[in-house]
Amino acid sequence: MTSWRSHRLGRAAVLGTVATLALVGCGLGSGAKDSGPAAAGRTPGEKIELTFWSWVPGVDKAVDLWNSEHPDVKVKLEKIPAGGAGGYAKMHSALQAGTGAPDLAQVEYQEIPGFLLEDGLVDLTKYGVDDDKSKFVEWQWQQASYGDGVYAVPQASGPMGMFYRQDLFAKWGIAPPKTWTDFRKAASTIRAKDPNAYIATFPPGNSAWFTSLAWQAGAKWFGVDGDTWVVDIDSAETRKVAAYWDAMVKDKLVKTEPDFANAWYKDLQTGHIVAWPSAQWGDAILSGNAPNTAGKWRVAPMPQWEGSAFTSANWGGSSTAVLKGAKYPQEAKDFAVWLNTDPKSIDLLIKGGYGWPAAQDALQGSALDRPYEFFGGQKTNDVFAAADKAIDKQWGWIPTTAAAYEHLNDGFRKAIAGQGTFVQAVTAAQAKTVADLEAKGLKVRTS
Amino acid sequence: MTVSRTERRAAAGFLLPFVVLFGAFFVLPIGYAIYRSLLTTKRSGPLGLGGSRTVFAGAANYVAALTDEAFVDSVVRVLGFALIQVPLMIGLATTMALLLDAASARGVRFFRSSYFLPYGVPGVIASVLWGFLYAPGVSPIIDLLDAVGIHANFLGSSTVLFSIANIVTWEFAGYNMLVVVAQLKAIDQDLYEAAEIDGANAYQVIRSVKLPLIRPALVLTTVFTIIGTLQLFAEPLVLRPISTAINTSYTPNLAAYTQAFVNNNYSLAAAQSVILAAAACVLSFGFLHLVGRKETDR
Numbered sequence: 246m247t248s249w250r251s252h253r254l255g256r257a258a259v260l261g262t263v264a265t266l267a268l269v270g271c272g273l274g275s276g277a278k279d280s281g282p283a284a285a286g287r288t289p290g291e292k293i294e295l296t297f298w299s300w301v302p303g304v305d306k307a308v309d310l311w312n313s314e315h316p317d318v319k320v321k322l323e324k325i326p327a328g329g330a331g332g333y334a335k336m337h338s339a340l341q342a343g344t345g346a347p348d349l350a351q352v353e354y355q356e357i358p359g360f361l362l363e364d365g366l367v368d369l370t371k372y373g374v375d376d377d378k379s380k381f382v383e384w385q386w387q388q389a390s391y392g393d394g395v396y397a398v399p400q401a402s403g404p405m406g407m408f409y410r411q412d413l414f415a416k417w418g419i420a421p422p423k424t425w426t427d428f429r430k431a432a433s434t435i436r437a438k439d440p441n442a443y444i445a446t447f448p449p450g451n452s453a454w455f456t457s458l459a460w461q462a463g464a465k466w467f468g469v470d471g472d473t474w475v476v477d478i479d480s481a482e483t484r485k486v487a488a489y490w491d492a493m494v495k496d497k498l499v500k501t502e503p504d505f506a507n508a509w510y511k512d513l514q515t516g517h518i519v520a521w522p523s524a525q526w527g528d529a530i531l532s533g534n535a536p537n538t539a540g541k542w543r544v545a546p547m548p549q550w551e552g553s554a555f556t557s558a559n560w561g562g563s564s565t566a567v568l569k570g571a572k573y574p575q576e577a578k579d580f581a582v583w584l585n586t587d588p589k590s591i592d593l594l595i596k597g598g599y600g601w602p603a604a605q606d607a608l609q610g611s612a613l614d615r616p617y618e619f620f621g622g623q624k625t626n627d628v629f630a631a632a633d634k635a636i637d638k639q640w641g642w643i644p645t646t647a648a649a650y651e652h653l654n655d656g657f658r659k660a661i662a663g664q665g666t667f668v669q670a671v672t673a674a675q676a677k678t679v680a681d682l683e684a685k686g687l688k689v690r691t692s
Numbered sequence: 693m694t695v696s697r698t699e700r701r702a703a704a705g706f707l708l709p710f711v712v713l714f715g716a717f718f719v720l721p722i723g724y725a726i727y728r729s730l731l732t733t734k735r736s737g738p739l740g741l742g743g744s745r746t747v748f749a750g751a752a753n754y755v756a757a758l759t760d761e762a763f764v765d766s767v768v769r770v771l772g773f774a775l776i777q778v779p780l781m782i783g784l785a786t787t788m789a790l791l792l793d794a795a796s797a798r799g800v801r802f803f804r805s806s807y808f809l810p811y812g813v814p815g816v817i818a819s820v821l822w823g824f825l826y827a828p829g830v831s832p833i834i835d836l837l838d839a840v841g842i843h844a845n846f847l848g849s850s851t852v853l854f855s856i857a858n859i860v861t862w863e864f865a866g867y868n869m870l871v872v873v874a875q876l877k878a879i880d881q882d883l884y885e886a887a888e889i890d891g892a893n894a895y896q897v898i899r900s901v902k903l904p905l906i907r908p909a910l911v912l913t914t915v916f917t918i919i920g921t922l923q924l925f926a927e928p929l930v931l932r933p934i935s936t937a938i939n940t941s942y943t944p945n946l947a948a949y950t951q952a953f954v955n956n957n958y959s960l961a962a963a964q965s966v967i968l969a970a971a972a973c974v975l976s977f978g979f980l981h982l983v984g985r986k987e988t989d990r
Contacts, residue, residue, distance in 0.1 A: 334953040359956060361741050392738070449936045472738035506934045508829035644740075648955045655762070655939040662849035662937060681955065684756065686733060687740040 303597015399603035403524025557632035
């Protein structure tokens with residue numbers, strides 16, 4: 246049952262390609278010596294060691310590669326539990342204790358503001374990270390930028406598409422749905438053709454998925470206005486998405502079982518769930534948990550809301566951050582940029598299986614750029630490359646994102662149990678999220 | 693009576709290890725939790741990113757905890773849970789112990805060990821194990837029930853608490869049984885002989901000899917169970933990913949855990965923990981007081 250949580254790995258992803266390495270190594274880097282008393286910097290030729298906390302599969306190999314190429318700046322990797330499974334608690338405790346925190350750490354995009362609030366991250370613009378901006382996909386760069394600062398180096402994300410069982414869709418005479426209206430029609434056809442089959446599940450305990458659907462519909466839940474945090478979960482766009490799934494559940498067109506759970510894997514294996522709007526890293530989840538369905542799946546672009554230009558969304562995303570207290574922030578930044586842009590590092594990380602590189606144009610020639618047997622020889626990542634270019638750049642996060650997710654989960658669970666609707670859950674989550682931020686002593690308004 | 697200096701020193705020497713450990717791992721953490729629960733964080737600067745300081749908050753965290761609907765719900769939930777769980781647990785443990793103690797019982801050692809065995813399984817493992825038996829699609833129990841036309845959902849909002857009760861009972865009934873068995877073993881055989889001479893049947897022996905004499909064990913196991921149920925944590929935490937009915941503040945402990953490690957609000961988590969500890973204290977000592985008074989009434 247470890248698989249219950251295994252999807253967290255998927256969110257973590259990794260590197261970018263881009264041939265020009267940032268490296269150059271050591272101490273000569275940028276005139277960034279105004280780093281304050283904590284960061285004395287490294288003298289030329291001095292051998293140093295950086296610690297790095299991460300849970301991303303494959304990152305150990307990339308770190309080994311760095312160490313073989315950079316004998317003077319050794320990186321010591323310490324594997325920690327995935328952020329939501331205890332990794333962040335560990336980082337926050339270390340930061341709060343003022344000792345024991347690593348130099349570098351894996352931080353998902355939605356957690357960055359939470360770390361900023363605890364003053365836990367180093368502003369990398371002091372160490373010349375702006376020079377690396379062009380190496381990364383723009384919206385992902387924005388995910389780590391707050392105010393004038395850049396607080397992490399983007400690593401990976403999860404542009405979304407729709408996985409579906411091509412064999413069953415063909416058997417039932419259904420085309421991959423282009424719009425959400427088509428998706429609903431397909432769902433009802435599937436119910437009619439096979440009483441055991443559903444198009445998908447609405448996972449009531451995984452509001453990160455719902456968040457991505459709202460992101461696609463044009464919602465902008467979180468933002469910053471001057472010195473005030475803005476919360477707009479309960480927007481027209483979000484309510485549209487919530488009402489859509491309310492109707493799907495009410496008409497029994499989707500299952501409501503948890504995703505990433507054994508029952509759901511079983512349904513994927515047995516053809517009782519035949520589609521999954523999900524992120525690129527979902528390919529590994531499917532091939533790992535429903536190996537008997539190899540060759541039967543395909544990927545289509547996300548179904549669209551009518552009347553708008555092609556839009557995808559993102560699910561999951563992760564960065565490499567330099568934590569406060571790091572003795573050698575310059576070298577730490579250099580490593581973070583290398584890890585996420587060096588083509589060899591990226592390929593090692595792709596083989597680990599974590600997701601979609603944050604580096605610009607990383608697809609071409611990488612380990613992702615190939616036909617997949619599991620998907621009947623389809624070059625699935627072409628679909629995700631197009632999706633990556635159609636993601637709303639404005640999306641941001643707040644310091645209490647994890648709690649906001651839980652408020653939504655609680656509301657969705659209640660709705661599934663027959664108390665209220667998803668739309669009401671969205672309204673309630675907004676009120677609770679505003680209260681959370683106020684409880685942290687922050688200025689907040691709704692839009 | 694006078695106590696010599698050496699005796700005093702010896703007593704202090706024997707007490708010291710306990711006092712040190714008790715202080716370091718009991719008094720100090722509780723003291724710190726209480727201290728922490730009285731603080732709050734104030735932030736300054738744009739977006740609150742300009743630094744923070746910790747200030748005295750008075751009872752603000754307690755007010756926040758007690759006015760939080762979800763937290764109050766969780767307290768009510770575990771109290772309701774205890775109402776069913778405690779009698780069930782004690783009844784079952786006592787019945788098993790009496791059966792094993794019966795004169796005609798066979799294979800006593802085997803059954804005693806196998807009843808006790810689940811206690812050796814850590815709570816998390818037990819929950820994962822039962823999770824497999826509860827999850828539709830992988831559970832043979834659900835498949836079997838399906839085959840005879842019963843569609844069971846062990847993880848729904850109306851059933852999951854009973855599913856948790858089942859895990860807890862499975863885990864701890866054997867342990868509580870052992871406490872009762874130990875006390876049964878301590879009963880003087882002469883009493884049974886006397887009862888036999890008086891013509892008491894097995895039922896009368898249980899009612900008039902065994903039950904009154906194992907009263908201290910029953911009191912002890914009841915207090916254990918009250919405390920254990922209020923502190924319910926591992927089972928709902930493990931079942932949460934597969935159940936749509938368990939939220940992040942399903943039990944008070946889970947709520948405190950969420951506040952501390954999801955929401956980074958250690959002060960509120962501390963306040964919730966202190967409230968839970970106080971509730972457990974009141975209930976345990978209340979129960980002890982209640983049975984103690986009956987004792988003296990006699």
